[in-house]
Amino acid sequence: MISCLARLAIVGLAGLVLTVGCAPPVTLNHYILNSHTVRDRGGPQPEAFALSIGLRPITLPDMVDRPQLVLRTSEHRVVLAETHRWAGPLKAEIARVLADNLAYLLGTRSISSYPQRGVERAEVRVSVDVQRFESILGKTATIDAIWTVQWTDGTQRTDSAHVQETVSDESYDALVAAHSRALMTVSQDIASTIRGGGVAASPR
Numbered sequence: 001m002i003s004c005l006a007r008l009a010i011v012g013l014a015g016l017v018l019t020v021g022c023a024p025p026v027t028l029n030h031y032i033l034n035s036h037t038v039r040d041r042g043g044p045q046p047e048a049f050a051l052s053i054g055l056r057p058i059t060l061p062d063m064v065d066r067p068q069l070v071l072r073t074s075e076h077r078v079v080l081a082e083t084h085r086w087a088g089p090l091k092a093e094i095a096r097v098l099a100d101n102l103a104y105l106l107g108t109r110s111i112s113s114y115p116q117r118g119v120e121r122a123e124v125r126v127s128v129d130v131q132r133f134e135s136i137l138g139k140t141a142t143i144d145a146i147w148t149v150q151w152t153d154g155t156q157r158t159d160s161a162h163v164q165e166t167v168s169d170e171s172y173d174a175l176v177a178a179h180s181r182a183l184m185t186v187s188q189d190i191a192s193t194i195r196g197g198g199v200a201a202s203p204r
Helices: 003-024 088-103 173-195
Strands: 029-031 053-055 067-072 077-086 111-113 123-136 140-151 156-166
Touching: 053 077, 053 088, 067 173, 088 111, 088 123, 088 173, 123 173, 140 173, 156 173
Parallel strands: 029 077, 053 111, 053 123, 067 123
Antiparallel strands: 067 077, 123 140, 140 156
């Protein structure tokens, strides 16, 4: 005969299996950065930039170079939002948006970004080091970036920007939208450096 304790163990195990089996699946939310904020400004088309542009690989702090959105919750603490993730590698997302923004701001289709061919053969080559990509849910999205623009004659200029955008509400969508706006501002500064032909944009 099965003892009372054995019966209780079997009943408990069966209950655990039913509980696990009925648990709802975890939903993963995926986000993309976008450049719509540039196009939505309207106005006249910018004067076309004549030289080809190559966007070299983006560099990014290891702390945020991961699938999950990384949230700062205090001065010394960050958390990974396990169910809120980038749709693609964050470096690739940033590169795509920067290239799209620059193509619009400079009025050109002659722009390539790593790993596309032609980056190193371009007449203007741009390296971007994103040193800070900070996310505070419901508060701010901050990007610190340094970029170097190099021309074929060997001339090069380095500039930087500190951009902070207010997040409109507590949602992750609002946070990602704020980062997209911050990237628009960085793109405008990079475009200014490129159009300056060796004259760097004003530091922010």
